[in-house]
Amino acid sequence: MLILGIESSCDETAAAVVVGGTRVLSDVVASQIAVHSPYGGVVPELASRKHVEGILPVIEEALAGAGVGLTDVDAVAVTQGPGLVGALLVGLSAAKAISYALGIPLIPVNHLEGHMCAAFLGGDPLDRPFVCLVVSGGHTAIYLVEPEGESRCLGTTRDDAAGEAFDKVAKLLDLGYPGGVVIDRLSAEGNPQAFDFPKAFLEKDSLDFSFSGVKTAVAHFVTRHGPPSSARRSGSYRVEDLAASFQEAIVEVLVQKTMAAALRHSVKDVALAGGVAANRRLRERFREEAAYRGFTLHVPPARLCTDNAVMIAAAGYRAWKRNGFCRAPAELDARSRWL
Template identity: 55%
Template sequence: MIILGIETSCDETAASVVSDGSKILSSVVSSQAEIHSPYGGVVPELASRKHMEAIVPVVRKAISSAGIETKQIEAIAVTQGPGLIGSLLVGFSFAKAYAFALNIPWTGVNHLQGHIHSVFLEPDPPPFPFISLLVSGGHTGIYYVSSHTGMELMGQTRDDAAGEAFDKVSKMLGLGYPGGSIIGKLAEKGDPTKINFPRAYIDKSGFDFSFSGLKTSVSRFIQTNYNRYKEIIPDIAAGFQESVVDVLSYKLLYAASLKKCEHISIVGGVAANGRLREKAEKDACASGFKLHVPSVALCGDNAAMIASVGYHSIINGGIQDLDQDVFSRVI
């Protein structure tokens, strides 16, 4: 089955053509990072307007890059939520209209399930069941994945997601947006042991996260060392990053131990972080787990992962009607 995937949940307009839920024929992503950078974060109104400008050319490019004709598309999968309502509506409305015009089935996809499915687009996907750590700009959670459609949330952030914490700390340091890649590169030049920021485990026997206290700790350190903090920004970045990575890796491996899963995965935008990959791989090997992390191109928001979920949904009868609507968050 050839599926066209569409993703517009935040500030990337993406389209992808995927065969049988696992083979990527094309993947096109149009980023708005440069547009939102002056504001230190995503401006919802700007994002939705840019999606409207980009959606048609991005879809056309995805189809042409796949080397197929429009009539060969057999189904459409589109992000239904969670995300920014204005942004979601652009892709969702387009997908419904496109499917109606082509007289083909379509389905709405949970964006978080999309990230978890990104590992199935790689050559060596994990077998079921496995534990997945989803870390992105808006979400941080641990899932027990029993099948393509069965995912149990074990714990999530109580406040800022890991990606949000990276963005906010980057803004505190005057480094810009998006913060994840900026802090990651700076941390390579710093000493992660020089500044010992707190590890917010909350409860080491639980799976919830909290990064607001760490963010506050960085803010207080900057205030206390205002006259010299600019000289040690790489050390601040490295210390902050190490605190986040330690907590993420610990909770992931603890969840795998509790559920007796040999395979684990890290997905989402923050999964592109080099230090997180390095730390989790080292910890996984030491504990006898097999770590699966998608390629960097599949860590961020993309439509291939949406098409992958859509494939499994549609073959299991998850075809939707035109009266479906988007949702901003999972209740």
């Protein structure tokens, strides 16, 4: 089965061609970082416009890279949600047009399921339930996932997603965008114990997250002590130490709650997925805790952590197979929220 995957949920326009949900023939991503950097975050209207400009060239490049034509494709998988509605509609419209013109199945995909699938691309498929943390700029949630792909949300963020908190703190410190990448780089030279920022574990046994408190704590700290020292200014403390301490407060909550979920549901496999899964310290702490607790850890390559269409094609194949290879209705619409 040759599947064309299309992804446009936020600020990357992506297309990929994947065989049987596992063998990747092409993987094309057009990033919008340069467009949104001046604003310190994604501007939905600008994202939608860039998707309109890029969707057809990206699809054509993916097909050419795979050495196939559009008529060779057996089905088209596309992100239906969650995400920015305007951005989602661009990819969804393109996928519908291809499906209608060629008379091939249209497969709607949950973007979060795509991230879960990314953790196993190129590896052995799981034949037992596992717990997966999906952590990105728009999502932070823990799922219990069955072998066929059905998932149940065990806990989610009550306010900011982890990646959103990274971006907001980076903007506060004038570090640039995307904030998570910059903070991760700076923290490698910092002391994660330099400052004691709050770690929100919420109510006893809760698997939900809250990162607005640590973000506010950093803002209050900077107000009291002034901006940190950096290459551009002098200050009473190092920006590297602030970045490392802030990052550690977020990472510890993510790790401990995911491990608690795995213990509670008696699974032996834990997966980490989403854009923030590329974070150096998060991957390190997950490896340490998984080894200590005897879990098998599954983490995608860094290039498959951020939004891409390979994961959408892979998840699309699983969803299509799960539903008996039935065709989705052409009337389906974008979904801004979808746990």
